[in-house]
Amino acid sequence: MGITREKSHELYAATAALIPGGVSSPARSFRGVGGGAPVFITRAEGAYLWDADGNRYVDYVCGYGPVILGHGHPAVAEAVARAVRRGAVVGAPTPAETQLALAIRQAIPAMERLFFGNSGAEAVEGALKLARAATGRPGVVKFEGAYHGHSDAVLVKAGSGAATVGVTDSAGTAGAAAGAVHALPYNDLEPLRELFRQRGETIACVLVEPIAGNMGIVPPAPGFLEGVRDLARAHGALVVFDEIITGFRVAYGAAQQALGVTPDLTCLGKVIGGGLPLAAYGGRADLMALVAPEGPVFQAGTHAGNPLSVAAGLATLEVLARPGVYDVLDDRAAYLAAHLEALAREAGCPVRLNRWGSMFTLFFTDGPVTDYRTALRADREAFSRFFFALLDRGVHLAPSPFEAWFLTLAHEEEHLAASLEAAREAFRAAGHQHHDDDAPERRVRRSGAARETQAR
Ligand SMILES: Cc1ncc(COP(=O)(O)O)c(C=O)c1O
Secondary structure, rough: OOOOOOHHHHHHHHOOOOOOHHOOOOOOOOHHHHHOOOEEEEEEEEEEEHHHHOEEEEEEEHHHHOOOOEEEOOOHHHHHHHHHHHOOOOOOOOHHHHHHHHHHHHHHHOOOOOOOOOOHHHHHHHHHHHHHHHHHOEEEOOOEEOOOOOOOOOOOOOHHHHHHHHOOOOOOOOOOOOOOEEEOOOHHHHHHHHHHHHHHEEEEEEEOOOOEEEEEOOOOOOOOOOOOOOOHHHOOEEEEOOOOEEEEEEEEEHHHHHHHHOEEEEEOOOHOOOOOOOOEEOHHHHHHHOOOOOOOOOOOOOOOHHHHHHHHHHHHHHHHHOOOOHHHHHHHHHHHHHHHHHHHHHOOOEEEEEEEEEEEEEEOOOOOOOOOOHOOOOOHHHHHHHHHHHHHHEEOOOOOOOOEOOOOOOOOHHHHHHHHHHHHHHHHHHHHHOOOOOHHHHHOOOOOOOOOOOOO
């Protein structure tokens, strides 16, 4: 008999009475895979998570991207412990902030100056405000299925958790109602060209994830980002790269280095905080001179540039700057991806795997996935079966067909081998409809065991 997740169920019942859906961020809910109690995590170390029932999982969520060295990396843990003893928050600039800003600028030279905040949503909000102020125009172009945080302007045809729980256009926002946000298909320059032709003088900026990550991983088509940049330039609009996932994830110099296209403004988050909340936006010095207190674009935060987050970020970047780190991440992800594809073929399960470095998405579809529309063609039911089959075998994925698998330096051969063993059976499960009428929730409740169950 398998080990259950009874404690997670109890915790879910207690939490859902207090927090809508039982989760502090909708992406964590199991609604995208048919519902049920999410797994409550009590500990994370290296490539592993442990749940409230003591089940162990190989983790491919990695906090939705921030964790790149592995959970609880000693260098990060020590840096944070040292920082907390010197003051968790001081309400004044700290030398460590300067050091991190410098490290970021050295890695990403287009970020000539920058401004720290706490979350990716804040960073994007600030960058858009700056783009509007700099151009004197209201309009923002984003792409369908992209996710840029929960601020008003960008909750239009949003991907990630918003798409997963069916709220791509949030209620209660002003941005969409004002008609200032245009959501266009990713990887297609024609609609953008047409929009600029018709309304070019109203567009402040084009906001783009250079490698899309929130409709699943979707790399840019050759020439797409260059085309975005050239069209924007021709019409006096700015280009804002949302590198909140890709910054320090796909390369030390972010996607803009990997792809050779330079934006006017860049947003960072996730990895720069080393697992603690930290984000930044920055770019051309002339634009950044508009930010308060030098200029009229106001943004602020009690915890902006928080010393603990800055310490974790600096420690993380120090490890990532070592030679060969990104090759190791790439090699391991390539190995895992190739074997997953082979196992899917063996099981007769049609999949498309889109990968960039240490992040990839496995779409349950037989056609290429190049934008949000093609991502939506993937079989959600098959993904749900695959998801639960892996979960029951000790592999933790995001509960959504639109998210990525993230690897860390802590994902070593043993973790990949165990994951592939689990995937062999999970692909069989994915390929077969369940003919019983069991709700996924009940399947979780009496689920088979995670392979490793002891708490270490
Ligand atoms: C590309 C991108 N931009 C912005 C955000 C928002 O960041 P945060 O959740 O830190 O507000 C996310 C979050 O997943 C993201 O993936």
